[in-house]
Each structure stands twice: as C-alpha cells, then as structure tokens.
Amino acid sequence: MKTFRTDTYGGIDSLILQHAEPPGALAAGQVRVGMRAASLNYRDLMALAGQLRGPKEGLIALSDGAGEVLEVAPDVTHIAVGDRVALTFNTGWLGGPWRPDPTCLTTRCCPLQGVMQEQMVVQHSELVLLPEQLSFAEGACLPCAGVTAWHALCGERPLLPGMVVLLQGAGGVATLGLQLAKLFGARVIMISSSDERCQRLRALGADETINYKTVPEWQAAVRDLTGGRGVDLAIDLGGAETIDRSIAATAMGGRLAPVGLVTGWPNTVSSIFTASVDITPVRVGSRDDFQNLLRAMAFHGVQPVIDRHFSFEQLPEALRYLESGKHFGKIVIDF
Incomplete structure (x- = not known):
C-alpha cells in the first residue's frame, strides 16, 4: 500500500512516498479501514517540521481521514463491513472533560501515526459513522477542524x-x-x-x-x-x-x-x-463531541466548504497551498 511519511521532520520537502505492507491480522476490538480521503490542517505543517511530539521512527502525515470498513474483528458488533466512517482525532478521549493524562493525549499524527496510508487498523472506539449526506471527502474535513469548531462554540x-x-x-x-x-x-x-x-x-x-x-x-x-x-x-x-x-x-x-x-x-x-x-483553550474534542456534531450537521443539512481536491501523490503540493494561506475552507486529498 502507498504511504506518505517523513523520517527527518524536515518539513514538506522531507516527505517521501513509500510502499509498505498493509497492516496484519486484526486483534480483538479492531477494525480495518480502507482510507478514501484525508484533509489538511495547519498543525500538519507543524508536525512535519518537528514542532509537535512526533514518533522517533518517523511520521505518516495528516491527522484527519475517512474511509470504508473492510474488515471487523469477531467481537465488534456495532460496525459492519461497508460502513462509511471517519477517524477520531483524540483517539482516547471518548467523552467528558479533557484530562492531562495518557488517555487524552493520544492524538492522531503526533504522537500517533497519521492517515496518509491506504489501509489502517484501529480500535472500534476510534471510529464514528458518517451520515448519508456526507461524502468521504466531507467526512474527512471534520475530525480536527469540525470538532474544534463545535467544541469551541458550545463545549464549555x-x-x-x-x-x-x-x-x-x-x-x-x-x-x-x-x-x-x-x-x-x-x-x-x-x-x-x-x-x-x-x-x-x-x-x-x-x-x-x-x-x-x-x-x-x-x-x-x-x-x-x-x-x-x-x-x-x-x-x-x-x-x-x-x-x-x-x-x-x-x-x-x-x-x-x-x-x-x-x-x-x-x-x-x-x-x-x-x-x-x-x-478556555480548545483541544479539539471528544468522540461524543464528534457524534453530536454529525447529528447536528445531518439534521440541518450542513456540508463543509471544500476549496480544492488533490490526489494522493499531490500531498506536497496541497501542503504548499495550505501554507500559502490562499484557501477558503478545507483542502482535501482523494485516495
């Protein structure tokens, strides 16, 4: 499968397109997702430049993505093959107030790996179901930016x-x-x-x-x-x-x-x-916040504003466009 990563944290120019083996067999509680879209956030530039807590072994880029469920572990009953899902940003923050402990510090793309990989294996708790009206691209716009906006407006x-x-x-x-x-x-x-x-x-x-x-x-x-x-x-x-x-x-x-x-x-x-x-500083939000956001968007028919789409291989170009500050709304990578 294709991945986009940095091993040196040297910014956009340090990104390398690689081919890697897909993730192995599922463990209990896990789900395999075929990634279909990702979106860019300003923090992605900071992560690639080594300004966040990136893993020592290098970093797969981008925090926000959506895709289709390809496989579920036998003990996962509320998610099915074919479901359309988005990945949460704060993988361990399920609900309630944010806490300064390891549970609430597991953010995707620093310190965890990012979504620029064609398949991901994650815990079922890291996924939310997308409403029918949202495309994969629109769903990928929400884990960081959408949940942040929601929590900033009404979380406190x-x-x-x-x-x-x-x-x-x-x-x-x-x-x-x-x-x-x-x-x-x-x-x-x-x-x-x-x-x-x-x-x-x-x-x-x-x-x-x-x-x-x-x-x-x-x-x-x-x-x-x-x-x-x-x-x-x-x-x-x-x-x-x-x-x-x-x-x-x-x-x-x-x-x-x-x-x-x-x-x-x-x-x-x-x-x-x-x-x-x-x-009240905003640290994005919890899975509960994400699900509340999706319910509100589905009920009112809200769709995020997407400025431009780029292909997987055009990630460096997309990041430079983000860096320019010329975008209006979100920038999306289509897999």
Missing part, C-alpha cells in the same frame, strides 16, 4: 440565540464555525485578509466582516459593531499576533477560546488579568 458553555461570536480567517475552523454558529442563532462577526474573502464569508452567512489588512485595529471595529460591549465568544486562530486583540474584542464576562497557532505561540497576554474574560 451553551451558545444561545442572539449571542455574538467572533471568528478569524476563512479556513476550515472558521468556515465550519460560521456554519455551526448560525445553527445556534448567533450573530457572527468575522475578520479576514481581503474584501473578496469577506464577501464570500458574508455569502456563507456572516453578519458582519472586517478586512484586517485595511483595519489593523480590528478589535476596535468589533467593539463599534457591538455598541462598545464586545462579543460573547471570540475564537482565536491566530495565536501570538491576535490573542491580545481577541481579548480586547470580548465583552466582560465573555469567553475567549484559543484554537490555533498560525502566527506562533503566544508569549504573554498583557490584558489577561484586566479583561474579566474566561479563557
């Missing part, structure tokens, strides 16, 4: 109609976060890097947009749009260069959900003690 507190949510950018978490926030009846303000992207976000459902290239002090613009109050929930994807502004855009008693590190790790947050904002 209920998101109620009329609340105001601030989102950044136009990638997977941002577009899925917008689609989901509108299901809750929220007002959504988004910042992005061009008027064209802001227009596309409004077409997708954003109530107001701000071009942060022309309005660098966008936190003040957010305050103006909310009558000086600020937003109830700010989902911060930028990291070092945005988190202080996100806090400044959030109402007293509101919540900041740090999600991404596009501009690096924050060093200090000068306003953390004066803003009276709850800060």
Whole structure:
C-alpha cells in the first residue's frame, strides 16, 4: 500500500512516498479501514517540521481521514463491513472533560501515526459513522477542524440565540464555525485578509466582516459593531499576533477560546488579568463531541466548504497551498 511519511521532520520537502505492507491480522476490538480521503490542517505543517511530539521512527502525515470498513474483528458488533466512517482525532478521549493524562493525549499524527496510508487498523472506539449526506471527502474535513469548531462554540458553555461570536480567517475552523454558529442563532462577526474573502464569508452567512489588512485595529471595529460591549465568544486562530486583540474584542464576562497557532505561540497576554474574560483553550474534542456534531450537521443539512481536491501523490503540493494561506475552507486529498 502507498504511504506518505517523513523520517527527518524536515518539513514538506522531507516527505517521501513509500510502499509498505498493509497492516496484519486484526486483534480483538479492531477494525480495518480502507482510507478514501484525508484533509489538511495547519498543525500538519507543524508536525512535519518537528514542532509537535512526533514518533522517533518517523511520521505518516495528516491527522484527519475517512474511509470504508473492510474488515471487523469477531467481537465488534456495532460496525459492519461497508460502513462509511471517519477517524477520531483524540483517539482516547471518548467523552467528558479533557484530562492531562495518557488517555487524552493520544492524538492522531503526533504522537500517533497519521492517515496518509491506504489501509489502517484501529480500535472500534476510534471510529464514528458518517451520515448519508456526507461524502468521504466531507467526512474527512471534520475530525480536527469540525470538532474544534463545535467544541469551541458550545463545549464549555451553551451558545444561545442572539449571542455574538467572533471568528478569524476563512479556513476550515472558521468556515465550519460560521456554519455551526448560525445553527445556534448567533450573530457572527468575522475578520479576514481581503474584501473578496469577506464577501464570500458574508455569502456563507456572516453578519458582519472586517478586512484586517485595511483595519489593523480590528478589535476596535468589533467593539463599534457591538455598541462598545464586545462579543460573547471570540475564537482565536491566530495565536501570538491576535490573542491580545481577541481579548480586547470580548465583552466582560465573555469567553475567549484559543484554537490555533498560525502566527506562533503566544508569549504573554498583557490584558489577561484586566479583561474579566474566561479563557478556555480548545483541544479539539471528544468522540461524543464528534457524534453530536454529525447529528447536528445531518439534521440541518450542513456540508463543509471544500476549496480544492488533490490526489494522493499531490500531498506536497496541497501542503504548499495550505501554507500559502490562499484557501477558503478545507483542502482535501482523494485516495
């Protein structure tokens, strides 16, 4: 079978396309999945560059994938051959709050191996069934970005109609976060890097947009749009260069959900003690979160926004496109 891996953690250029033997016989509780699609996240660039806890023996790329069940162990009764499934991101976090123990630290593609392999053998608990309306490509968009957006919106507190949510950018978490926030009846303000992207976000459902290239002090613009109050929930994807502004855009008693590190790790947050904002970092989410997300998407007919499809062999090209920041929505690899 084909795999895409790095042995040196030297970034995109260190990726090598290899042929390997398929996984061996199933043990109790295991399922064999024929992978059909994967999607890219910014953390994949960090993993390939050695910035995450990658395995010493090298890393198979990408964390998010979906496929078809090819074989099940005799003791697995709730999953059948032919089922369409997506793999969970936090393989050991089944439900409840996140805990700093080994169970909740088993994330796919650092420290575990990734999904860029034509077959995978996993525990049955690492799979969720896809609803009929989602394709393999759409299902592959959800394990990290979709669950992150869902958990950021409602994992810590209920998101109620009329609340105001601030989102950044136009990638997977941002577009899925917008689609989901509108299901809750929220007002959504988004910042992005061009008027064209802001227009596309409004077409997708954003109530107001701000071009942060022309309005660098966008936190003040957010305050103006909310009558000086600020937003109830700010989902911060930028990291070092945005988190202080996100806090400044959030109402007293509101919540900041740090999600991404596009501009690096924050060093200090000068306003953390004066803003009276709850800060709840998002570590993607549990299998229960994933299943709740899928139920909501199936009921409301929500489908993730996919920017471009690439073939298996085009993974390096797809990652460079991700690195460029030009995508709108998710980038998918078709197997």
